[in-house]
Amino acid sequence: MDMFCYQCQEAKGNEGCTTVGACGKKPNVANRQDLLIRQLKGLAFVAERVRKADSLDEDTAVFIAENLFTTLSNVNFDPDDIETRIEAAVERRETLRTTLESTSGPVDDSDWPEAATWTTTEADSIQQTATNVGVLETEDEDVRSLRELLTYALKGIAAYADHAYALGEKRDEVFAFVQRGLAATLDDEMDVDDLTALVHEAGEVGVEVMELLDRGNTSTYGHPEPTAVDVGVRNRPGILVSGHDLRDLEELLEQTDGEGVDVYTHGEMLPAHSYPELKEYDHFVGNYGNAWWEQHKEFEAFNGPVLLTTNCLVPPKDSYLERVYTTGVVRYPDVDHVSDRENGAPKDFSPLIEHATKLESPEELESGTISGGFARNTVLDHADAIIDGIENGDIRGFVVMAGCDGRHSERKYYTEMAKQLPDDVIILTAGCAKYRYNKLDLGDIGGIPRVLDAGQCNDSYSLLRVAQALQDALDLKDVNDLPIAYDIAWYEQKAVTVLLALLSQDVEGIRLGPTLPAFLSENVAELLVEEFDIKPIGSVEDDTEALLSEIDRGREAVFGEQTAVGD
Numbered sequence: 001m002d003m004f005c006y007q008c009q010e011a012k013g014n015e016g017c018t019t020v021g022a023c024g025k026k027p028n029v030a031n032r033q034d035l036l037i038r039q040l041k042g043l044a045f046v047a048e049r050v051r052k053a054d055s056l057d058e059d060t061a062v063f064i065a066e067n068l069f070t071t072l073s074n075v076n077f078d079p080d081d082i083e084t085r086i087e088a089a090v091e092r093r094e095t096l097r098t099t100l101e102s103t104s105g106p107v108d109d110s111d112w113p114e115a116a117t118w119t120t121t122e123a124d125s126i127q128q129t130a131t132n133v134g135v136l137e138t139e140d141e142d143v144r145s146l147r148e149l150l151t152y153a154l155k156g157i158a159a160y161a162d163h164a165y166a167l168g169e170k171r172d173e174v175f176a177f178v179q180r181g182l183a184a185t186l187d188d189e190m191d192v193d194d195l196t197a198l199v200h201e202a203g204e205v206g207v208e209v210m211e212l213l214d215r216g217n218t219s220t221y222g223h224p225e226p227t228a229v230d231v232g233v234r235n236r237p238g239i240l241v242s243g244h245d246l247r248d249l250e251e252l253l254e255q256t257d258g259e260g261v262d263v264y265t266h267g268e269m270l271p272a273h274s275y276p277e278l279k280e281y282d283h284f285v286g287n288y289g290n291a292w293w294e295q296h297k298e299f300e301a302f303n304g305p306v307l308l309t310t311n312c313l314v315p316p317k318d319s320y321l322e323r324v325y326t327t328g329v330v331r332y333p334d335v336d337h338v339s340d341r342e343n344g345a346p347k348d349f350s351p352l353i354e355h356a357t358k359l360e361s362p363e364e365l366e367s368g369t370i371s372g373g374f375a376r377n378t379v380l381d382h383a384d385a386i387i388d389g390i391e392n393g394d395i396r397g398f399v400v401m402a403g404c405d406g407r408h409s410e411r412k413y414y415t416e417m418a419k420q421l422p423d424d425v426i427i428l429t430a431g432c433a434k435y436r437y438n439k440l441d442l443g444d445i446g447g448i449p450r451v452l453d454a455g456q457c458n459d460s461y462s463l464l465r466v467a468q469a470l471q472d473a474l475d476l477k478d479v480n481d482l483p484i485a486y487d488i489a490w491y492e493q494k495a496v497t498v499l500l501a502l503l504s505q506d507v508e509g510i511r512l513g514p515t516l517p518a519f520l521s522e523n524v525a526e527l528l529v530e531e532f533d534i535k536p537i538g539s540v541e542d543d544t545e546a547l548l549s550e551i552d553r554g555r556e557a558v559f560g561e562q563t564a565v566g567d
Contacts, residue, residue, distance in 0.1 A: 042115030061175035156497025167216030203504030222276035230286035243309030271455035274373030397483030397551030404491030483554030513537030
């Protein structure tokens with residue numbers, strides 16, 4: 001094998017990519033990412049000892065989170081940048097070791113894992129070592145599965161923590177867990193039970209970090225409002241922003257104000273249009289295109305510069321490569337990169353803006369509007385109407401169809417499911433999975449749209465809070481007694497964090513698709529099935545019947561058997 005990676009849903013054959021990643025990663029990138037992850041684990045190992053002897057080193061904690069973020073799917077494709085990060089991790093680890101020795105005396109590292117002692121300054125050594133490390137170093141299949149499940153959950157937590165930190169929100173306990181979890185994956189004394197406990201804890205921390213990011217977003221930009229977002233174009237030059245980072249978008253909007261350049265969103269940036277503070281910009285005009293995987297044809301047609309702020313980059317085509325810009329953790333060879341903020345000053349987007357003024361306006365792909373802005377505040381403002389609708393039978397119940405979109409043709413399942421669900425069922429969504437059905441005309445129930453879009457993948461936190469508020473309002477002891485069923489799509493590691501967050505809140509009976517993760521061993525998959533009743537998606541017809549049955553059981557739990565719908 002030239003490489004081995006099975007962290008995303010599109011892993012080849014649902015087993016693993018061995019020659020080139022489904023995401024476009026080449027072996028020289030994949031192997032270096034494996035080595036970077038290992039060195040972040042080694043850094044976390046030493047940082048944990050410093051933390052126990054003294055306190056959390058915030059600078060190191062942020063460094064670990066940011067660099068772990070860069071190893072998510074579709075983020076960093078630049079082997080030279082990854083090598084720089086490996087060297088920085090080793091250098092920081094050695095500095096921490098010196099700190100540890102200054103407070104605790106000489107350190108005996110004879111029983112330390114290699115990740116905590118390996119060092120090199122030779123590029124050839126990095127390349128050679130990188131080809132010999134990675135997932136398959138752990139021989140026990142179940143331990144390997146749990147270590148990877150934990151690592152991927154930590155990647156999602158790190159990504160959300162990094163976003164929150166950019167908005168001034170942090171929680172030491174979240175950063176400390178990322179360190180502790182990474183260090184634990186090096187500990188051969190930790191068995192299946194120990195690792196399972198850490199995976200459970202990762203779900204709890206996932207809720208905390210999504211709450212943290214929610215607070216950062218809403219305290220900075222206001223609570224999302226119901227918004228009709230234009231999907232057409234104007235006859236002016238434009239800049240297209242993809243990814244997830246709202247602060248990057250805000251700074252770009254400020255710098256393009258009055259410059260004769262419009263700003264559009266793509267993919268997971270669509271929910272930005274619902275934040276009051278961002279809606280104030282007249283040149284923030286609409287959303288262009290669909291989910292991340294369609295960007296080849298959409299970036300081609302846009303004609304203007306494209307800014308990638310986080311994950312979701314597909315290796316660009318030569319025809320528009322010179323119009324692509326990256327920032328933050330995103331890197332691609334021969335693509336211009338917007339540098340990080342220095343001393344609190346905004347990023348400098350002037351090269352994009354100047355570039356945009358020299359290019360044509362976007363080609364129109366479609367027209368009309370799509371709705372968004374149904375995060376927890378908006379939905380709970382309508383809680384009385386929703387509860388009345390449930391009680392009188394106008395609203396039979398809800399299906400949560402949140403998560404990720406992707407290229408596999410099996411994902412048409414979610415479009416067909418949205419069409420198949422009866423008119424009295426509301427779809428709750430967040431993440432780019434919504435592009436499978438958010439442009440369908442599914443109508444409303446008493447003025448409440450049948451697709452309630454809470455926002456980005458991290459806004460699954462809003463869906464949790466809505467469910468818990470309904471549970472309280474209906475005086476239910478168990479969240480699973482609500483008339484809510486779960487039919488979730490996944491693609492990358494933030495979705496793993498969201499899934500574990502749902503499980504940590506005792507949500508059961510989740511359907512997961514289009515495939516179960518390749519990194520789940522048979523025994524670990526059975527554990528999740530037995531404990532949480534997780535199941536793979538099936539046919540649209542069978543799953544529709546099962547989802548409605550689950551909703552009706554919830555209605556029976558709330559109102560009694562005689563009020564169930566459809567019996």
